[in-house]
Amino acid sequence: MLTKKLKLNSSKSKFFFVIIKDSKFLVLDIPSYKKMYISISPFVSISKKKEYLILKLKKKNKIEDFEKYVDFFSRWLKNVEKPFKKQLVLKGLGFKADMSEDKKKLELKLGFSSVISVPIPTHEVKVNVNKNTLSLEGFDPVAVGNFATKIKSLKFPDTYKGKGFWYKNEVKVLKEIKKT
16 A cells, blocks of 8 residues: 655644545645645545654555656645735835724725725734835735735736836836936
């Protein structure tokens, strides 16, 4: 029987696995985030011993599929252990970003007549505001990317002066200001 051991970095991450016998799903419970489920192939059995996850092959004729599954599973584990991050920079005189008192809304002053208040999906994305830099972080890259796009769509960078939201290290060529 073919067996592979995958080491869990329990010192860095604070999550645990729930393994139910004869189950088709592995439950990953991460504090400050929703539960994640990963499907277990019918030809693989999973057990946990101390800081290792042990994957065993049930059927001998599925060796190639087992190798692919172990490769996929190890890559998935590495991605789950560290959160996905995006940073937005707000450029422009008088533009400000702040958190509300209850830290459930992002308050943005973008040169409009009123303050724009954007609700933060607290189960999926953590937001930190440092001066005019927004750090978005979460374990679901789709949720982080969607929230970053939603914020950026409120004030796209101006083509002449560059005022608005920029991704950190984003490069755009600005148009030359017309001279009369």
